[in-house]
Amino acid sequence: MIVLKDSLLSQTFKFIPREYVADSMDITEEGADLTVTFAISPTRVGYDGLADTLGTYLSVSDIFDLKEGSFYALTVYNGSNIVYKDKIFCTNQVATSLEYTINKDEYTEHATNNEFIILD
Numbered sequence: 001m002i003v004l005k006d007s008l009l010s011q012t013f014k015f016i017p018r019e020y021v022a023d024s025m026d027i028t029e030e031g032a033d034l035t036v037t038f039a040i041s042p043t044r045v046g047y048d049g050l051a052d053t054l055g056t057y058l059s060v061s062d063i064f065d066l067k068e069g070s071f072y073a074l075t076v077y078n079g080s081n082i083v084y085k086d087k088i089f090c091t092n093q094v095a096t097s098l099e100y101t102i103n104k105d106e107y108t109e110h111a112t113n114n115e116f117i118i119l120d
Helices: none
Strands: 002-006 013-014 025-027 035-039 044-045 057-063 071-078 082-091
Touching: 002 013
Parallel strands: 002 082
Antiparallel strands: 013 057, 025 035, 025 071, 044 057, 071 082
16 A cells, blocks of 8 residues: 655655556545546666666655545556556555554553453
């Protein structure tokens, strides 16, 4: 899953496609019948992060008009061939393992005394 922000600034995401040529992508909001098509010219990037090396993934940068808390379906094409499919989640939360949660501010801690009984 790709995580992007609700921002009007350019954002970049990387993916490993079926083939290393792509010319367009569709982003469809789940629950709505609205699809936005982008013409793209992705950059091929290697393990060292440099463009035009022996590419392991493609990098796409654009301005995406996404809504906070929404899920989107991503489909990347080379002509009429699908070269990549994924989901996009839009959030402005910091996506680290310690801070990010899908239940932000909804967690309730349950106290316990850890008593247990062993049955023979």
